[in-house]
Amino acid sequence: MCGIFGYIGDEPAAEITALGLFMLQHRGQEACGIAVSDGRKLKLVKELGYVKEVFYQERLEELDGFAAIGHVRYPTRGTPTVENAQPHLITTLNGPVYAFASNGDVVNYRNLREAYEKKGVFFDSDNDGELLGRMLVYKMEREGKDPVQAVLELMGEVKGAYSALFLTPTRIYAFRDPWGFRPMVFGKTDGGYAVASESVAMDIIRAKEWREIEPAELLIISKEGVEGVKFNEEELRGGGRRAHCSFEIIYFARPDSYQYRQFVHDKRILLGEKLAAKDTVEADAVVPVPDSSNFMALGYSRKRGIPLCFGLIRSHYVGRTFIKPTQSIRDESVRQKFNPLYKFFSDKRVILVDDSIVRGTTIRKIVRMVRGAGAKEVHVRIASPPVRFPCRYGIDTPTYEELIANRMSIEEIRKFIEADSLIYLTVEELREVLDYPEDFCYACFTGEYPVLEGK
Ligand code: SF4
Structure with missing residues (x-):
């Protein structure tokens, strides 16, 4: 279990994200992090501890930018270390820096990690969020895929639960696995857009309207607007049905x-x-x-x-x-x-x-x-x-x-x-x-x- 939150808009993105994460604190209390973009470069802060301890006002003011994604961690895979906390920053040789955060567990993690290690991908943690992020970046940077195609291919390869946020310098890509294991909502505020694990985070930021993101749906969110792509969830599941977590x-x-x-x-x-x-x-x-x-x-x-x-x-x-x-x-x-x-x-x-x-x-x-x-x-x-x-x-x-x-x-x-x-x-x-x-x-x-x- 974990919680994720993302925001793009006119408000200071890191502050809105900290507020959203605070409302999701029940989903994970071991560590938290925020990655923020000012349109050119990304900054990341992540530490062990509660949101209100890690993200005090002065620190948030240093995280200037209009787009941010954040994460509260509850450990299921990997030990309680800062490396296993999210978001993960993913740098590329000559290209941009990305950030990635997800909620859920990937059941074919070992196989996928080995396959990507064989392709020359290096990992800093034992966390499946990092695996998903590096898979996307590999597809985009090394194979030349556009982000929509990269997400579609990722959905075809990854088995298990992931509600995920991928931050580029100018956009957030928000998507949910084809089974819909973990919850995820998208909302509009005055002057911005937000994504969160639970609707309570929409309440605190006064979202004017919000809805659930569908299983196998991808939202591409920028300051200018939102585009949605709904992939074929049945096909991506390879048969079988949705699987929302009843324990939630x-x-x-x-x-x-x-x-x-x-x-x-x-x-x-x-x-x-x-x-x-x-x-x-x-x-x-x-x-x-x-x-x-x-x-x-x-x-x-x-x-x-x-x-x-x-x-x-x-x-x-x-x-x-x-x-x-x-x-x-x-x-x-x-x-x-x-x-x-x-x-x-x-x-x-x-x-x-x-x-x-x-x-x-x-x-x-x-x-x-x-x-x-x-x-x-x-x-x-x-x-x-x-x-x-x-x-x-x-x-x-x-x-x-x-x-x-x-x-x-x-x-x-x-x-x-x-x-x-x-x-x-x-x-x-x-x-x-x-x-x-x-x-x-x-x-x-x-x-x-x-x-x-x-x-
Ligand atoms: S219902 Fe049980 S097994 Fe299924 S996702 Fe929830 S906690 Fe896991």
């Missing part, structure tokens, strides 16, 4: 975003209602594990007529729990992140609603915390199906062993997390909630990967 709706996206032709918060409420519809347990309170399950708990509470109570208070100064790259940092984060409301849980039968269970370690600590605060029953309700398979398209659920639902039955998980009862949604119930369910990926629940290396 469940967990990753902000609830105030609109993506994959639906409002995220609406769907989260419906997921909670779905859970409630099949539940009969008696309880005194419905408590969300904040923040991503707040709307699910609201839906559950309304449907069953059990009061919704914010019994757990979350610190907003600790990163998202499973975004942290090592288990020891992750454990520390959980303890610092949640605190139960004083006396609230005393002698209560509680329904804890969470969006998902990945490793099981966070929810077990929370169940213990709630019991320690006096709850006499703790019933856990999960508004998604069991996560049994690793994601190959940009979400950090890296190994089978780490996924609790891959090695345990639901009853074993219940015992492990020390809950009185445990209910998940089924894949069918998740599909019933989503609009256009046939266009989604469910591989981390089903193991049916929509695109694999070589296919």
